[in-house]
Amino acid sequence: MRQTIQYQIIQDTIQKMHGHPTAEDVYQEIHKEYPNISKATVYRNLHQLADNKKINQVLIPDSPERFDTILPKHYHFKCKKCGDIFDVNIDYLSEINDTVQNAYGFQIDDHDIIFKGICPKCQNGKELQH
Numbered sequence: 001m002r003q004t005i006q007y008q009i010i011q012d013t014i015q016k017m018h019g020h021p022t023a024e025d026v027y028q029e030i031h032k033e034y035p036n037i038s039k040a041t042v043y044r045n046l047h048q049l050a051d052n053k054k055i056n057q058v059l060i061p062d063s064p065e066r067f068d069t070i071l072p073k074h075y076h077f078k079c080k081k082c083g084d085i086f087d088v089n090i091d092y093l094s095e096i097n098d099t100v101q102n103a104y105g106f107q108i109d110d111h112d113i114i115f116k117g118i119c120p121k122c123q124n125g126k127e128l129q130h
């Protein structure tokens with residue numbers, strides 16, 4: 001299969017997936033329809049899509065690398081119980097870039113925030129067990 005076709009298939013597949021799939025998730029999804037596409041090809045093309053700014057890479061500590069099809073800048077929440085990653089759509093806090101830049105003289109391009117705690121679903125689950 002030609003490289004551009006594989007790239008297109010991988011792009012189309014991740015665009016249809018919800019949430020923040022890992023490379024493994026994307027591979028599993030592609031494997032259902034295209035069992036001949038290797039894991040290495042999926043990984044390589046996902047990074048190429050990220051390099052081309054078609055998708056975002058989300059780096060979450062203690063979690064495999066994830067990909068995001070929502071491109072505008074946003075924050076994330078990680079549930080400590082189910083491990084799910086949620087989008088946090090609050091206004092981008094551009095002023096903290098200035099604060100850090102002024103304090104340290106770094107030229108700040110960007111920042112990421114990952115909120116951590118327990119998601120509503122897991123909070124409810126906990127109540128039910130009592």
Ligand SMILES: [Zn+2]
Nearest residue numbers: 079082119122
């Ligand atoms: Zn949860």
Ligand SMILES: [Zn+2]
Nearest residue numbers: 068070086087
């Ligand atoms: Zn996201």
